[in-house]
Amino acid sequence: MNVKAKIEEEVQQILNRPLILNRRFLDDEQLIRAEQVAVLEEIFNANVRDREIREISAHFAPILRGDHPVHLALWGKTGTGKTLTTIYFLNLLAEMCCERNVPIRHVQLNLSTPQPCFRALNDLACLLNACKRYRKGISLEELMGRIEGALAGYHGYLILFIDEVDNVRRDHDTFLAFLIRRLPQRIPAKLILIFASNRLNWMEHLDPRVQSFLKVYELIFDPYDAVDLQRILNIRVEKALRSGAARPGVIEKIAALSSRDHGDARKAVALLASSASLAEKAGSAITLQTVDQASERIEQDKYTTMIRTAPRQLQAALAAAINAFRAKTGATASTGEVYEAYQRFCRRAGLRPLAGRAFGDLLAELDMYAFLHARVQSRGRYGRTREIQLDLPEQLISKIYDTILLSLDVAK
Ligand SMILES: Nc1ncnc2c1ncn2[C@@H]1O[C@H](COP(=O)(O)OP(=O)(O)OP(=O)(O)O)[C@@H](O)[C@H]1O
Ligand SMILES: [Mg+2]
Numbered sequence: 001m002n003v004k005a006k007i008e009e010e011v012q013q014i015l016n017r018p019l020i021l022n023r024r025f026l027d028d029e030q031l032i033r034a035e036q037v038a039v040l041e042e043i044f045n046a047n048v049r050d051r052e053i054r055e056i057s058a059h060f061a062p063i064l065r066g067d068h069p070v071h072l073a074l075w076g077k078t079g080t081g082k083t084l085t086t087i088y089f090l091n092l093l094a095e096m097c098c099e100r101n102v103p104i105r106h107v108q109l110n111l112s113t114p115q116p117c118f119r120a121l122n123d124l125a126c127l128l129n130a131c132k133r134y135r136k137g138i139s140l141e142e143l144m145g146r147i148e149g150a151l152a153g154y155h156g157y158l159i160l161f162i163d164e165v166d167n168v169r170r171d172h173d174t175f176l177a178f179l180i181r182r183l184p185q186r187i188p189a190k191l192i193l194i195f196a197s198n199r200l201n202w203m204e205h206l207d208p209r210v211q212s213f214l215k216v217y218e219l220i221f222d223p224y225d226a227v228d229l230q231r232i233l234n235i236r237v238e239k240a241l242r243s244g245a246a247r248p249g250v251i252e253k254i255a256a257l258s259s260r261d262h263g264d265a266r267k268a269v270a271l272l273a274s275s276a277s278l279a280e281k282a283g284s285a286i287t288l289q290t291v292d293q294a295s296e297r298i299e300q301d302k303y304t305t306m307i308r309t310a311p312r313q314l315q316a317a318l319a320a321a322i323n324a325f326r327a328k329t330g331a332t333a334s335t336g337e338v339y340e341a342y343q344r345f346c347r348r349a350g351l352r353p354l355a356g357r358a359f360g361d362l363l364a365e366l367d368m369y370a371f372l373h374a375r376v377q378s379r380g381r382y383g384r385t386r387e388i389q390l391d392l393p394e395q396l397i398s399k400i401y402d403t404i405l406l407s408l409d410v411a412k
Contacts (some may be wrong), residue, residue, distance in 0.1 A: 002272055003222055007215070013283065014281070015161045015282060017280075017283055018104060019241060019245050019276055019279055019280040019285070020155065020240060020241060020242075020276050020277070020288075021240065021241060021242055022059065022239060022240045023240065024240070025236050025239040025240035026236060026240045026272065026273035026276065027273060029187060029266065030270075030371050031220060033160055034086070035230055036087075036308055037087060037088060037091060048224065048228040048231050049067055049081050049221070052081070052085055052219060052221055052233060053085060053089060055219050056085070056086070056089050056219065056293050057070070057214075057215055058091070059072055059219075060089075060093055060192075061103060063093070063097065063104070064096065064097065064102060064180055064211045065155055066102075069192060070192075070215040070216060070217055071180075071192060071193040071194070071195070071214065071215065071216040071217070071221070072137050072192070072193070072194045072195070072216065072217050072218075073194075073195045073196075073197075073203065073216045073217070073218045074086065074194065074195065074196040074197075074201075074218075074219050074220075074221060075196075075197060075198070075200050075202075075218065075219070075220050075221065075252045076198060076220055076221025076222065076223075077198055077221075077263065077264065077381065078198050078261070078266065079224075079226065079262070079263075079264030079265045079266035079267055079268075080221040080222065080223055080263065080265070080269055081221060081224075081262070081265060082163075082196045082198075082221050083163055083196065083220075085163075086108075086161055086163075086194060086295040087108060088096050088379060090106045090108075090121065090159060090161065093106075093159075094106060097157070099122045102156070102157065103154075103155070103156025103157065104156055104157040104158075105156060105157070105158050105161070105189075106129045106158075106159040106160075106161065107128065107152070107158075107159070107160055107161065107162065107163065108127075108163060109123060109124050109127060109160065109162050110164070111123075111162065111163060111164045111167040111168060112163075112164060112167070112172075113167060114167045115167060115168065115169065116168070116169060116170035116171060117168055117170055117171035117174050117175040118140055118143065118170075119134075119177065120167075120168050120175055121136055121140065121143050121144065121147065122135060122143060124147060124160070125143055125146055125147050125150070127406070128147060128150045128151065129149050129150055129315040130145055130146040130149065130150035130151075131138070132400055133286070140142060140171075140174065142179055144182070145271055147183070148186045148187055150185065151187040151188075151189055152187065152188070153188075154187070154188065154189045155188045155189060156189060156190070157189065157190045157192065158187075158190065158191050158192070158193075158378070159192045159193075159194060160179070160191065160192075160194070161194040161196070162179070162192050162193060162195050163196045164196065164197060164198075165195045165196065165197050165202070166197045166198075166199045166202045172206075173206065173207040173210055174309075175369065176206060176207075177207065177209070178209050178211050178212075178329055179193055180193070180210055180212050180214050181210065182212050193215075199330070203216075218284045220253065222263075223262065223263020223264070224242070224258075224259060224263045224264070225259050225263065225270075225323045226252075226256050226258075226259040226260075227255075228259075228265075229254070229255035229258050229259055229263075229265065229268050230251055230252060230255040232255055232265050232268065232269070233268060233269070233272055235250060236269060236272060237272070239250065239344075240276070241276060241286075242283065243389055245276070245279070245285055245286060246286045247286060247287045247288070248277070249288055250286050250288060251272075251285065252319070253291050254271050254272055254291055255289055257271070257291070257295060258271060269357045270298070271291070271295055271298065272402045274294040274297065274298060275293075275294040277294075277298075278290050278293055278294050286358035287398060299335065300396050301401060302399060303371070303396060303399075303400060304399055304403045306369060307371070307400055307403055307404060307407075308348075308403050308407055311341070312349075312351060312407075313351065313364055314363060314366065314406045315347060315408055316342060316345055316346055316404075316408065317338075317342055317363060317366060317392060318358065318364040318366055318371055318372075318400065318404060319345050319349075319375060319401060319404045319405070320338055320339075320341040320344070320345045320346075320389055320409075321333070321338050321341070321342075321363075321366070321371075321372055321390060322335045322397055322400070322401050323345060324338045324340075324341040324388075325343070325390050329340070331389065332387040332389050333388045334385050334386070334388070334389065334390060335360065335374075335387075336365065336385065337387045338363070338388050339356060339359055342359060348410055349406040349409075351408075351410045352381070360386070363386070363388065370392075371392070371400075372388055372389060372390045372391075373388070373390075373391065374388050374389075375387045375389065378391070379408045
């Protein structure tokens with residue numbers, strides 16, 4: 001069979017037995033926010049963030065009778081639904097206000113990557129139509145002025161949702177001082193800020209002058225438990241997959257694994273998606289084994305990504321440890337043996353080997369990332385040595401090793 005025929009056969013087979021009918025529900029992170037809300041509308045009707053939604057609603061309810069609630073800070077680990085819940089709530093609130101003729105505007109500033117204050121304020125200015133695009137060469141002061149100018153004529157409620165606020169890295173205090181102290185005094189709107197972050201102690205590092213000004217109600221999003229995750233996943237399965245695609249127990253298993261490890265809905269949905277893809281390729285339903293395979297794969301990808309982006313010396317040290325183990329039969333190797341292997345490997349890779357002590361630091365770092373275990377062993381009067389253990393599965397070790405060779409451009 002030639003290549004073309006092979007590919008056609010494979011593609012046709014997948015098309016004939018689709019398991020995933022609607023990928024959007026397995027990968028909502030790729031959707032733009034407006035679409036995401038639409039896709040998740042139904043999910044929210046079975047909302048599992050009941051307590052959080054209720055608290056947020058109670059916090060904002062006074063708006064409807066003309067009061068001015070204080071700012072809101074949302075804390076919680078990643079994937080606990082802070083962003084999603086808030087966006088959904090704000091859309092509903094806007095509808096309710098509209099019905100009652102309460103003027104309201106809400107804007108989400110999504111600081112998904114670390115950035116300086118200027119960039120964040122610039123994005124905010126764009127969202128408020130105060131400027132069109134990224135402006136270099138104007139001062140922070142001018143930028144702030146433009147934001148104030150754009151809001152000068154608006155007298156209603158203005159809700160600014162500053163998502164992942166800890167990502168403002170340079171001039172953090174300037175950014176918050178502007179939002180918390182200056183802006184409310186200079187615009188006629190009733191400003192309410194919502195901050196979301198996954199760093200609980202984020203506010204402790206604020207400038208005390210800003211802190212004393214900040215009146216805020218704090219709400220913590222707990223990690224999802226297994227029951228919550230089951231509900232979240234069940235709706236995904238129903239929406240995204242062919243009926244009968246998941247064998248009994250599969251959802252429970254994914255939910256149990258995820259709630260035990262992190263309580264992160266994003267990761268739980270990712271595990272479901274990856275199990276579904278594996279099953280689709282194999283032409284079967286999702287079974288408990290598929291889930292195991294998928295979770296192993298995700299785990300392995302974590303290791304290889306980490307080592308691929310690690311410094312070269314660290315890569316060399318791990319490759320050397322692997323070589324040292326392959327050369328022997330025992331379960332442990334001494335630091336000396338690994339160091340010798342390291343010197344050999346450095347020669348192969350054209351790296352300058354570090355001295356023994358610095359090499360010890362590399363091993364400690366690899367230990368910290370759980371690539372290996374280093375245990376200090378006392379050898380009586382011969383001093384102490386570290387015993388190195390490598391207890392990752394063999395298949396993963398090969399994968400890591402190949403990744404390192406590729407990254408350092410070393411021939412096999
Ligand atoms: N209640 C829910 N129902 C369905 N899916 C959810 C729910 N909560 C979270 N998810 C899933 O988890 C993903 C992450 O949720 P969200 O972005 O709200 O988390 P977050 O708390 O803002 O996390 P981060 O701190 O990383 O920004 C969503 O895109 C969605 O796939
Ligand atoms: Mg978020």
